Amino acid sequence: MALNRVEALAQFNKLNKKFIMILERPEDQSLLNQEFYLYREIEIDVDQEVVQGDYDSYSVVNIDSIPLEMTEDSLNNLATEKIYEKYSMETQLSIIENLLERLADNAGIECEDLKEMNDFINEVRRVNGVRKDFYQNSDDYTYKSSEDLDAEIEEQYQGGIYEYGTGLNDY
Numbered sequence: 001m002a003l004n005r006v007e008a009l010a011q012f013n014k015l016n017k018k019f020i021m022i023l024e025r026p027e028d029q030s031l032l033n034q035e036f037y038l039y040r041e042i043e044i045d046v047d048q049e050v051v052q053g054d055y056d057s058y059s060v061v062n063i064d065s066i067p068l069e070m071t072e073d074s075l076n077n078l079a080t081e082k083i084y085e086k087y088s089m090e091t092q093l094s095i096i097e098n099l100l101e102r103l104a105d106n107a108g109i110e111c112e113d114l115k116e117m118n119d120f121i122n123e124v125r126r127v128n129g130v131r132k133d134f135y136q137n138s139d140d141y142t143y144k145s146s147e148d149l150d151a152e153i154e155e156q157y158q159g160g161i162y163e164y165g166t167g168l169n170d171y
Contacts, residue, residue, distance in 0.1 A: 003045040010051045010058060012038040017055035022046060097121070 009023045014036050022044060026032065032039060038055050049060050087095075097118050104111040135143040144152070 001048065003048060005043040005045050005049075008042055008044050008046070010040045010042050010044075012040070012055040012058075014038050019051050019054060019058060022051060094121075 007025050009025050009029075009032075011020045011023055012018060013020055017038065020037070022042075023032075023039075025041070029039070040055065040058060042051065042060055044051070044060050048064075049062055050066070051058055052061050052066070053059055097114070100114055101111065101118055103109075104114065132143070135141045
C-alpha cells in the first residue's frame with residue numbers, strides 16, 4: 001500500500017521530552033504553545049505510521065512493523081461489558097439485596113435500613129412498570145421498548161459496516 005505522507009508536527013512534552021501527539025502543521029508556528037511543548041517537523045502517513053521515541057531520538061515507523069498495544073484498561077472494559085450483557089448492574093444489585101435480606105432474616109439480624117432500601121427500590125420498579133403500561137396502552141403516546149429501539153437501530157444499519165462489528169464481543 002502506498003504511503004500518503006503529509007507534513008505535520010510531532011509534539012513532545014518539554015519537561016520530559018515524551019511524544020504526545022501529531023499535529024497538523026499551522027501556517028504560523030509562533031501560535032503553538034512553546035512554553036510546555038517541543039515540536040519536530042515530520043512527514044507521516046497518519047493512517048499507516050506512528051511516531052515512536054522521544055524528542056531526542058524519535059522515528060516514524062509503519063504501524064504494521066510494531067506489536068499491537070493491548071492495555072489492561074481495555075481488557076477490563078471488555079470483561080465488564082461481557083458481565084453487564086448477562087447481569088446488568090441492576091440485576092447484580094437485586095441478587096445481592098435479596099440474598100442479604102434473607103441472610104439477615106435467617107440470622108435474626110436487624111437490618112431495617114436494608115429492608116427500607118429494598119422496599120423503596122421495589123416500589124420504584126412497580127411504579128415504573130405502571131408507567132410503562134400506561135404509555136404502552138395510551139393513544140396519546142407512541143411507546144417504544146428497549147427491544148423496539150434496538151430493532152430500529154438494527155434496521156437502520158442493516159447491510160452496513162455496523163454488521164461487521166469490532167470483534168470486541170467475540171470473547
